[in-house]
Amino acid sequence: MPDLPSADLGAPSRQDAEGVMMRWMQPLVIEGEVRTCPECDVYRDWIVFCLRDDSVWLRCPAGHQVQEPHLDAAWFNRNSGPVDHWHPTLEDGLRHLGH
Ligand SMILES: [Zn+2]
Numbered sequence: 001m002p003d004l005p006s007a008d009l010g011a012p013s014r015q016d017a018e019g020v021m022m023r024w025m026q027p028l029v030i031e032g033e034v035r036t037c038p039e040c041d042v043y044r045d046w047i048v049f050c051l052r053d054d055s056v057w058l059r060c061p062a063g064h065q066v067q068e069p070h071l072d073a074a075w076f077n078r079n080s081g082p083v084d085h086w087h088p089t090l091e092d093g094l095r096h097l098g099h
Pocket residue numbers: 037038039040041042060061062063064
């Protein structure tokens with residue numbers, strides 16, 4: 001029997017991905033407040049990343065990225081639905097999402 005790593009409970013392909021992401025078109029409300037980009041004040045059409053360390057990042061349409069400490073992988077999974085695409089790099093995922 002091959003000695004397979006058993007600790008990872010996620011989808012096997014996640015091991016190859018830098019993270020997962022989704023497009024978030026509507027205003028993003030966190031703890032009752034609409035999140036805005038600290039750089040350009042945009043409040044919608046985010047790309048939301050969930051990286052392998054379970055941190056969640058927001059990317060505005062202008063390309064500013066900011067970590068969102070109030071969100072985590074559990075939140076992402078509740079809101080993203082089934083992930084149908086895994087991307088080897090964030091750039092590849094952004095192209096897929098049209099950003
Ligand atoms: Zn911005």
